[in-house]
Amino acid sequence: MKKSIFVIILLVLLVFIVFGQSGNLSSPIDLIVLLDTSxxxxxxxxxxxxxxxxxxxxxxxxxxDTFHLISFSSAPKLEITRKVEGVGDIxxxxxxxxxxxxxxxxxxxxGALNFAERYVSSIAGTGGRVKKVILLSDxxxxxxxxxxxESSNRLRGQGIELTYIKMPVSGxxxxxxxxxxxxxxxxxxxxxxxxxxPPAPTQQTQTEAAQTQExxxxxxSAQTQSTQGQxxxxxxxxxxxxxxxxxxxxSAxxxxxxLPLLIALILLALIILGLLIFFAIKRLHxxxxxxxxxxxxxxxxxxxxxxxxxxxxxxxxxxxxxIAYDESAFTPTGGPIMLNLFVADQNTAIGRxxxxxxxxGTTLTIGGGSSDFLVFLVPVPPxxxxxxxxxxxxxxxxxxxxxxxxxxxxxxxxxxxKTVRVxxxxxxxxHIRIDRYEDPLLALNKIxxxxxxxxxIE
Numbered sequence: 001m002k003k004s005i006f007v008i009i010l011l012v013l014l015v016f017i018v019f020g021q022s023g024n025l026s027s028p029i030d031l032i033v034l035l036d037t038s039x040x041x042x043x044x045x046x047x048x049x050x051x052x053x054x055x056x057x058x059x060x061x062x063x064x065d066t067f068h069l070i071s072f073s074s075a076p077k078l079e080i081t082r083k084v085e086g087v088g089d090i091x092x093x094x095x096x097x098x099x100x101x102x103x104x105x106x107x108x109x110x111g112a113l114n115f116a117e118r119y120v121s122s123i124a125g126t127g128g129r130v131k132k133v134i135l136l137s138d139x140x141x142x143x144x145x146x147x148x149x150e151s152s153n154r155l156r157g158q159g160i161e162l163t164y165i166k167m168p169v170s171g172x173x174x175x176x177x178x179x180x181x182x183x184x185x186x187x188x189x190x191x192x193x194x195x196x197x198p199p200a201p202t203q204q205t206q207t208e209a210a211q212t213q214e215x216x217x218x219x220x221s222a223q224t225q226s227t228q229g230q231x232x233x234x235x236x237x238x239x240x241x242x243x244x245x246x247x248x249x250x251s252a253x254x255x256x257x258x259l260p261l262l263i264a265l266i267l268l269a270l271i272i273l274g275l276l277i278f279f280a281i282k283r284l285h286x287x288x289x290x291x292x293x294x295x296x297x298x299x300x301x302x303x304x305x306x307x308x309x310x311x312x313x314x315x316x317x318x319x320x321x322x323i324a325y326d327e328s329a330f331t332p333t334g335g336p337i338m339l340n341l342f343v344a345d346q347n348t349a350i351g352r353x354x355x356x357x358x359x360x361g362t363t364l365t366i367g368g369g370s371s372d373f374l375v376f377l378v379p380v381p382p383x384x385x386x387x388x389x390x391x392x393x394x395x396x397x398x399x400x401x402x403x404x405x406x407x408x409x410x411x412x413x414x415x416x417x418k419t420v421r422v423x424x425x426x427x428x429x430x431h432i433r434i435d436r437y438e439d440p441l442l443a444l445n446k447i448x449x450x451x452x453x454x455x456x457i458e
Contacts, residue, residue: 028064029130030123034116036109036137036167038073041102044138044168050281051169052136053094060134060176067093070119072112073104078119095345109141113151120160131160138167316421319406320344320431323417337389339416340437341366341373343430355437360391365399366432378428387415387434394434396420 041048061067061084069079080096082089113135120131133155135148145164152162165174341354354373356364364372369382385398396415401408406421415434422430 027130028062028066029132030066030068030120031060032068032070032116032120032131032133034070034072034076034112034133034135034137035097035100036073036107036112036135036140037071037100037102037104038107038140039102039105040107040138040140041167045102047168048136049098051167051173052097053281055169055172057090057093059173060132060178061093062178066129068119068123069093069096070112070116071100072108072115073102074106074108076108076112076115107137107141109137109144110147113147117151117154120155120158124158131158133160133162135162135164136167137164316405316429317431319421320419320433322419323433323435335391336360337394338437338439339364339387339389339394340435341375342433342435343375343377344432346375346377358387358389358394360389363388366396373434375422375430375432377430378424378426380422380424380430384422385420396434 035052063084063086066081066083067089068081071077071079079100080093082092084090084093116133116135120133124131137144139145141147148162148164152164155162163174336357336359339356339358342348356372358364364387365383365385366373366375366387367382367384368375368380371382371384373387375384380403381400384400384403385396388395388397393414394416396412396418398404398407398409403422403424404420405423412418412420416436417433419431419433422432424430
């Protein structure tokens with residue numbers, strides 16, 4: 001049931017995007033979205049999320065476009081750059097936008113606009129595509145409109161349009177000036193109109209109705225003659241009933257649904273579809289990472305076990321920078337250490353499932369299924385690699401080299417803090433990293449003990 005609900009919402013979104021192109025696939029654009037994630041947006045967070053994954057994407061995004069998301073509060077940050085070529089890319093865009101929570105109390109709109117201008121200039125040579133910048137904010141910063149106007153004038157000098165959408169949006173939001181849906185909507189409306197029209201009575205149905213009417217008239221005449229005390233003046237009133245009964249018989253014998261009942265069934269179907277879409281959107285809000293994982297799962301179970309890649313793809317994301325740890329902040333060398341598996345874009349709110357205490361000489365596995373460190377963002381085989389701790393260093397050794405396009409079967413020495421690329425069976429790119437873990441309670445106690453109060457305390 002959950003899978004069918006998710007498929008319905010994806011198909012609806014894909015239809016809107018595909019049909020909304022109207023022959024504009026040959027002219028893709030770079031869509032740069034500048035999203036305010038400061039605390040002032042928290043009051044309209046749900047309305048903003050609903051608008052972004054609904055009317056906004058249908059109006060502004062088309063297949064072939066490249067989507068760029070920049071979040072800003074006290075400082076701007078590039079969240080994602082994705083070329084939209086199919087349903088999987090749309091899922092990734094939606095999941096990333098739903099992760100943007102308004103938490104920071106500061107808002108630097110001027111710095112965000114300057115960052116966007118520099119970023120647009122850096123991608124100015126990408127195939128000569130049209131660039132469009134969209135700012136979504138709540139006008140909480142003083143002199144917002146003047147800052148937007150100044151940035152818009154500078155971008156207009158480069159042939160780039162800046163659109164400011166004040167949140168929360170009333171109605172369906174501004175238009176994108178891209179070709180809307182025309183012929184497909186008209187055809188669907190015509191089909192729905194034809195569906196609610198009652199069927200025309202056939203010649204056979206009319207003949208049966210006439211025979212039924214004649215039989216009822218004869219019966220009524222016999223009853224009238226056998227009834228005593230009844231005058232001739234009452235007979236016309238008695239004979240007026242059969243035609244109405246014949247019409248009811250004709251409607252019943254025609255085999256078609258009455259028009260009111262048919263309309264009621266259509267309304268009921270629309271209500272059920274609306275509830276399915278509502279629960280699907282609610283599920284997207286609650287667990288976007290799990291939704292992306294299901295969408296990336298194999299369609300045919302027979303495909304499992306095949307090699308994920310025949311060759312390393314030419315266009316892969318650059319690996320994130322490794323993390324340097326202060327070894328003095330953790331357990332001394334030679335004793336057990338706490339390790340944590342980090343998977344980019346994977347939900348970390350799973351308790352201590354991926355946190356383990358490792359003693360010297362211990363080996364733990366990484367992968368799906370029953371692995372010690374679990375990867376559940378997308379389906380991957382169990383025991384892809386193993387982590388070994390000898391009391392001084394940690395090493396990562398691939399057990400299934402075909403899933404590691406960069407290192408193959410090569411062992412990674414001192415692997416803590418180093419990012420490794422993994423490719424799933426559906427060619428989904430993952431970034432995993434083993435980190436040192438420190439209990440938050442111990443870290444808090446260490447900070448409290450480090451505070452020194454000058455003077456004598458009595």
